[in-house]
Amino acid sequence: MPSTARTGSGSPAPTRDLPAVIEEERLPAGLEQLPEPLVEHSQRERLLNAMARGCAKKGYGATTIADVCEAAGVSRATFYELFRDKEECFGAAMELSLADAMGRIVAVYSPDKPWATMVRDAAAAFLELLASRPTFARMALVEAPASGERAFELYASGKRVLQSLLERGRDDPVEETAIPSSAGRAALSAAESLIVGQILAGNTARLPELLPDVVYITTVPYLGQEEALRQSREAEKAIPRAGE
Amino acid sequence: MARQAGGGNRERWRPPRGRHRLPPEVVARSQRERLLDAAVRVAAGKGYGAMTVTDLTRDAGISRTTFYELFEDKEACFLAAYDRAAEALVRRVAAAFEAGDAWPRRARAGLAALLEALTEDPAVARMALVDVGAAGPAAQRRQRAALQRLTPLFDEGRDYAPGGRNLPANTSRMAIGAVAGLIADALAEERAGDLPDLLSDVLFATLVPYIGPAAATREVGETSR
Numbered sequence: 001m002p003s004t005a006r007t008g009s010g011s012p013a014p015t016r017d018l019p020a021v022i023e024e025e026r027l028p029a030g031l032e033q034l035p036e037p038l039v040e041h042s043q044r045e046r047l048l049n050a051m052a053r054g055c056a057k058k059g060y061g062a063t064t065i066a067d068v069c070e071a072a073g074v075s076r077a078t079f080y081e082l083f084r085d086k087e088e089c090f091g092a093a094m095e096l097s098l099a100d101a102m103g104r105i106v107a108v109y110s111p112d113k114p115w116a117t118m119v120r121d122a123a124a125a126f127l128e129l130l131a132s133r134p135t136f137a138r139m140a141l142v143e144a145p146a147s148g149e150r151a152f153e154l155y156a157s158g159k160r161v162l163q164s165l166l167e168r169g170r171d172d173p174v175e176e177t178a179i180p181s182s183a184g185r186a187a188l189s190a191a192e193s194l195i196v197g198q199i200l201a202g203n204t205a206r207l208p209e210l211l212p213d214v215v216y217i218t219t220v221p222y223l224g225q226e227e228a229l230r231q232s233r234e235a236e237k238a239i240p241r242a243g244e
Numbered sequence: 245m246a247r248q249a250g251g252g253n254r255e256r257w258r259p260p261r262g263r264h265r266l267p268p269e270v271v272a273r274s275q276r277e278r279l280l281d282a283a284v285r286v287a288a289g290k291g292y293g294a295m296t297v298t299d300l301t302r303d304a305g306i307s308r309t310t311f312y313e314l315f316e317d318k319e320a321c322f323l324a325a326y327d328r329a330a331e332a333l334v335r336r337v338a339a340a341f342e343a344g345d346a347w348p349r350r351a352r353a354g355l356a357a358l359l360e361a362l363t364e365d366p367a368v369a370r371m372a373l374v375d376v377g378a379a380g381p382a383a384q385r386r387q388r389a390a391l392q393r394l395t396p397l398f399d400e401g402r403d404y405a406p407g408g409r410n411l412p413a414n415t416s417r418m419a420i421g422a423v424a425g426l427i428a429d430a431l432a433e434e435r436a437g438d439l440p441d442l443l444s445d446v447l448f449a450t451l452v453p454y455i456g457p458a459a460a461t462r463e464v465g466e467t468s469r
Contacts, residue, residue, distance in 0.1 A: 059380045059381050061378070061380050062380065142384065145377050147378075178461060179452075179457050179460075179461060180444065180448050180464075182426060182449070183449070183452070183457075185429065186422040186423075186426050186445065186446075186448075187449075189421055189422050189428075189429075190418035190422035191418065193391075193417065193420070193421020193422070193424065193425065194417055194418050194421060196384075196388075197417065197421075200381060200384055200385055210414070213414045213415070216412045216415070216453070217422075217453060220452055220453055220456065220457070221448075224456050224457060224458065225455070226456075229410060229411075232412060
């Protein structure tokens with residue numbers, strides 16, 4: 001369970017702790033209590049599930065309300081009682097899944113862990129989550145950035161949370177350099193691009209194998225090459241092997 | 245509507261009206277080019293999602309029948325426009341990378357050429373890095389393929405860097421993703437005019453995985469002077 005205690009490092013500009021970041025980014029609260037996402041026990045959830053699956057199959061643009069209603073076994077009239085339009089339904093589907101995903105990242109966060117360990121654990125948790133939920137992976141990283149304002153907002157806020165988490169590295173860089181303020185954002189885009197490439201290539205199940213790459217690219221601006229390579233090799237050992 | 249393709253350089257030659265003896269393939273080629281120009285302009289103006297075949301035929305001054313002789317649908321037309329733009333961008337970046345200097349300097353020249361090309365033509369910039377996301381998985385795969393063509397230029401960083409062989413396998417892909425992400429962020433926030441100012445950020449993002457933050461900061465400081 002994440003602690004809300006600040007680190008005792010005595011840093012003059014304390015890094016916001018992750019629960020506070022999530023609060024500020026207005027992600028849904030009560031993340032840890034959420035059940036498995038998109039459980040089919042209401043018409044609304046069936047529709048959200050159908051929307052996510054439809055998008056995973058043929059993309060947001062090509063998915064119609066008729067497709068979603070048919071897959072969910074819900075009437076068109078009911079759809080419009082619950083959602084104004086396709087965009088709102090997609091936004092709601094994204095919100096539910098993202099809350100769960102962020103909950104998992106929060107769960108690995110602890111102010112007492114060394115920064116590099118936290119980055120590695122968070123990256124591992126994220127990659128494993130995406131691998132085990134290919135529908136969510138596609139929705140959150142391929143469709144959401146280009147499928148309506150609400151979904152984009154959620155996508156961007158999720159990314160900002162990860163960015164805040166990563167930028168704690170700026171507090172105690174090993175190499176004394178004035179790296180640009182965009183370094184964290186650039187590193188996240190680098191990792192995201194690699195991940196999205198694998199998803200588009202149909203390799204979602206193998207995403208956890210990217211952990212050493214992701215750890216390297218996200219830590220190198222802050223830790224320097226030698227230490228980032230060491231962290232990357234450590235991460236290599238932590239990859240869950242198929243069949244385990 | 246505020247976003248429009250850059251000035252007269254987008255004008256294409258049109259075959260003379262009335263009876264002429266141009267071979268049909270030449271006429272079709274010019275019509276095709278006009279439709280590709282139209283796709284760039286319309287997508288930049290109202291977004292790919294809202295773009296219709298009617299918008300394209302009206303903008304290009306071409307009949308609907310001719311459109312469907314040349315393209316199956318608006319997606320096919322958009323993808324062809326994408327490929328044309330990406331080809332031109334990749335060539336330009338690669339040419340700037342050619343200069344016989346140390347790798348960080350050549351990387352700087354290539355990135356500067358990229359930012360310059362995108363600044364000259366904001367409609368192409370939006371299409372290449374923003375609208376392409378809205379155009380579905382086929383377009384997204386096209387974008388990745390175009391970006392990956394820059395990989396060999398980044399891979400040279402491995403030879404330049406001491407210990408470059410030990411770097412993770414996907415280092416170049418990730419560095420390209422960082423550059424594309426920084427540019428796309430600026431475009432999404434309507435900061436197209438600021439693109440040239442991104443040079444030090446994209447250069448740092450390119451160099452840091454190969455030579456580390458200290459050397460990358462030094463190179464950025466030296467080469468931007």
